[in-house]
Amino acid sequence: MQHDGSGRIAVQNLSKHFGPVAAVQNLSFTVEPGSVTGFLGPNGAGKTTTLRMLLGLVTPSSGVATINGRTHDQLGNPATVVGSVLENEGFHPKRSALNHLRVYAAAIGVPDRRAEEVLGLVGLSSAAHRRAGDFSLGMRQRLALATALLGNPQVLVLDEPANGLDPEGIVWLRNFLRAYAREGRTVLVSSHLLSEVEQTIDQVVIISAGMTRYFGSLEQLRQGQRSRVLVQPSDAGELVKALQENGITQLEPTQDGRVAVSGATVQQIGDIASKAGVALYGMQEERADLEQLFFQLTQGQYSAPQPQYGQPPQQGGWGGPPSGPQQQQQYPPNYQQQQPPPGHQQPGQQGGGWGGQG
Amino acid sequence: MGRLIKAEFRKTLTLNTWWILLIPLVVVSFWMSFAWGNITNDFASYIGSGIARELAASIGLSPDNLPVGLLAISHGVNITQLIPAVFGVFALAGEYNSKTITTTFLTAPNRVSALTAKMISYIAWGALYGLLSFGVAALATVITVDSPGQPSGGQWLGALGGTILAYILVTLFGIGLGAVLNKVVLAVLLVIGYFLIIENVLVLVLWKWASVLGGILPNGTANGIVGGIAAEAFGFNSLNIPGDTGHFDQLGLQLAAGAPGVISWWASALIFAGWTAVFFVGGWLSNQKRDIT
Numbered sequence: 001m002q003h004d005g006s007g008r009i010a011v012q013n014l015s016k017h018f019g020p021v022a023a024v025q026n027l028s029f030t031v032e033p034g035s036v037t038g039f040l041g042p043n044g045a046g047k048t049t050t051l052r053m054l055l056g057l058v059t060p061s062s063g064v065a066t067i068n069g070r071t072h073d074q075l076g077n078p079a080t081v082v083g084s085v086l087e088n089e090g091f092h093p094k095r096s097a098l099n100h101l102r103v104y105a106a107a108i109g110v111p112d113r114r115a116e117e118v119l120g121l122v123g124l125s126s127a128a129h130r131r132a133g134d135f136s137l138g139m140r141q142r143l144a145l146a147t148a149l150l151g152n153p154q155v156l157v158l159d160e161p162a163n164g165l166d167p168e169g170i171v172w173l174r175n176f177l178r179a180y181a182r183e184g185r186t187v188l189v190s191s192h193l194l195s196e197v198e199q200t201i202d203q204v205v206i207i208s209a210g211m212t213r214y215f216g217s218l219e220q221l222r223q224g225q226r227s228r229v230l231v232q233p234s235d236a237g238e239l240v241k242a243l244q245e246n247g248i249t250q251l252e253p254t255q256d257g258r259v260a261v262s263g264a265t266v267q268q269i270g271d272i273a274s275k276a277g278v279a280l281y282g283m284q285e286e287r288a289d290l291e292q293l294f295f296q297l298t299q300g301q302y303s304a305p306q307p308q309y310g311q312p313p314q315q316g317g318w319g320g321p322p323s324g325p326q327q328q329q330q331y332p333p334n335y336q337q338q339q340p341p342p343g344h345q346q347p348g349q350q351g352g353g354w355g356g357q358g
Numbered sequence: 359m360g361r362l363i364k365a366e367f368r369k370t371l372t373l374n375t376w377w378i379l380l381i382p383l384v385v386v387s388f389w390m391s392f393a394w395g396n397i398t399n400d401f402a403s404y405i406g407s408g409i410a411r412e413l414a415a416s417i418g419l420s421p422d423n424l425p426v427g428l429l430a431i432s433h434g435v436n437i438t439q440l441i442p443a444v445f446g447v448f449a450l451a452g453e454y455n456s457k458t459i460t461t462t463f464l465t466a467p468n469r470v471s472a473l474t475a476k477m478i479s480y481i482a483w484g485a486l487y488g489l490l491s492f493g494v495a496a497l498a499t500v501i502t503v504d505s506p507g508q509p510s511g512g513q514w515l516g517a518l519g520g521t522i523l524a525y526i527l528v529t530l531f532g533i534g535l536g537a538v539l540n541k542v543v544l545a546v547l548l549v550i551g552y553f554l555i556i557e558n559v560l561v562l563v564l565w566k567w568a569s570v571l572g573g574i575l576p577n578g579t580a581n582g583i584v585g586g587i588a589a590e591a592f593g594f595n596s597l598n599i600p601g602d603t604g605h606f607d608q609l610g611l612q613l614a615a616g617a618p619g620v621i622s623w624w625a626s627a628l629i630f631a632g633w634t635a636v637f638f639v640g641g642w643l644s645n646q647k648r649d650i651t
Contacts (some may be wrong), residue, residue, distance in 0.1 A: 018649075049651070055464060057650040073468040090461040092373065099372040107365035107465040147461060 003068035003075055007033030007154045007186040009054065014063035015210075016049050023049040025210040026063070031188050031203070033154070036181045038201035038218070039190040042298050046210040047190045048087065051159050055084055067155055079108045082155040083148030087163065090144065093133025097124060097143050100132055101150060108151045118146040123172070137164030145173075155186040162196050174200040194294040208298035221290065228262040228286055229269055230254060234279040242276035243269070260286075362466055362475030369458075370483065375448055383441045383487060384494050391434030391495040395502025398426035426507040427499045428517060428588035434495030435488070435521045436581040439528045440553055442487045446532020447545040449480050450641065455542045460650055469646055477638075480529050488525030492518050509591070516587050520623060524583040524630070531576070531634040537641025553577045573621040576633045582626025589620050 009031035024046040052058040056072030101115035122142040233239040250262035453459040466472035557577040572578035
């Protein structure tokens with residue numbers, strides 16, 4: 001049985017139940033070679049279980065996870081196809097780093113000098129004869145990466161690799177993974193923090209509560225976000241009225257008394273304000289950051305069994321095919337729930353907003 | 359498969375457990391045989407009287423020429439069987455303990471090959487432990503036992519083969535028990551407690567009602583492989599005991615051979631192989647499917 005050599009990771013309708021607990025539910029996504037793909041979700045979202053099913057350590061309840069079109073036990077000499085860094089795993093505390101690598105170099109069938117090579121690659125050469133049990137968390141992560149690299153694999157899977165690394169180590173890892181992907185290999189890296197891997201990844205799979213929320217390119221996810229303009233007018237009521245008359249209806253008050261305008265450029269707002277005779281003391285363009293979006297995509301994991309992501313009317317098919325990043329970014333509900341400052345409220349309106357809220 | 363077996367040997371040789379365990383093995387095996395070697399010279403005199411004389415006569419042996427040296431060897435190698443059992447526990451349960459099992463499974467084509475490689479390398483380790491244990495026990499026997507009591511060439515070889523077979527089986531038994539329990543400390547305590555105390559108490563207490571226990575339980579059958587060879591040389595095994603010999607005389611004689619209730623060396627080997635298979639197959643099956651989380 002030969003794998004197809006594509007470097008593609010495919011997860012299809014993958015589910016795993018631990019007793020009554022559904023750790024992963026009907027998860028599907030693919031990861032292509034030549035890019036670094038982030039696998040994101042809050043702690044407990046099912047990331048580790050998914051990766052372990054991919055690596056043959058956990059048997060799926062249903063569905064299939066393949067690398068190069070094969071399940072892990074069909075890969076032949078699997079460590080030459082996929083290397084993995086799992087959390088806090090795999091070293092005997094009394095075995096030296098080099099001996100640890102020599103054990104698995106033998107298992108994979110690569111020459112012993114490969115053990116020294118990979119120690120050099122991860123910057124651990126000077127610690128080769130120290131026992132793994134004496135290593136810091138950061139050094140253990142490097143040793144885990146060295147183990148993953150032994151078989152010179154086409155696919156690299158890393159579970160929360162930034163844990164325990166110092167800032168310098170994180171930068172080093174980022175450059176290493178990007179270089180690895182540039183060679184046409186596949187890198188899948190999980191994290192519970194988007195900001196931690198944002199500068200490393202090109203593609204992203206976001207899961208929460210065991211289900212896929214989004215997968216596609218990070219760039220599309222970024223572009224899918226709408227910016228808004230924070231305006232500080234002399235008379236907020238007049239400005240809102242003028243904007244609404246010009247068809248700009250996605251307006252919200254902010255806590256500091258400004259008006260947040262969505263769906264209009266700074267120029268448009270300035271022109272409308274000028275015509276309406278409203279003075280503007282300041283305008284600031286603001287993009288909701290990715291972290292906020294990530295939070296919104298994954299929130300509700302602990303609050304409701306079937307969370308609603310992004311309120312209607314524009315339900316854009318989260319977790320659809322990779323071509324479909326979310327187009328309509330909604331601000332989190334608290335934007336609408338804020339009490340407007342006195343005097344901004346339109347007659348007949350209760351609560352926040354000036355009507356026509358999006 | 360060769361790659362994985364090489365990896366298994368490296369795993370063992372890069373840690374200290376294997377040679378640290380050899381220390382008690384060599385020391386205990388030697389001194390146990392040494393002590394029994396001294397006793398057996400007296401035992402030969404005991405054989406020369408009463409029931410034992412009848413027994414000896416019934417199989418046409420002169421009490422002076424009984425190969426009592428076999429008893430010394432049997433006691434030495436039987437008591438130290440505990441050590442390969444403990445060593446076996448570390449093979450798989452130890453890997454779960456240190457979580458190296460993850461990397462082991464990730465670098466093997468599949469779990470069957472990982473476990474097979476482990477089994478093969480531990481068979482070699484069991485044989486090595488058996489060889490060493492036999493070597494020092496034989497040395498102590500040669501030193502202590504008077505020459506008429508020394509075993510014949512065939513008996514030496516039989517005892518060597520029996521020791522190696524028993525040690526291999528005990529090692530696999532330890533692997534299986536460790537794999538089923540999946541807890542190193544518990545499995546080690548259980549092995550030592552059961553083999554050293556629990557079963558012996560059980561056999562002695564229940565002797566009157568169920569003398570067969572010693573011939574079928576794990577410790578009795580593990581000891582019965584080499585013990586059975588010794589017992590057979592004396593005609594001590596239960597099938598050959600003359601009808602008028604009481605239960606307790608029989609027990610005393612078999613105890614002297616280190617194998618109370620032993621049926622025969624080959625029956626012991628078969629039954630203990632069965633016990634080993636139960637634990638080993640159980641451990642194997644639970645590892646085949648177990649989720650490594």
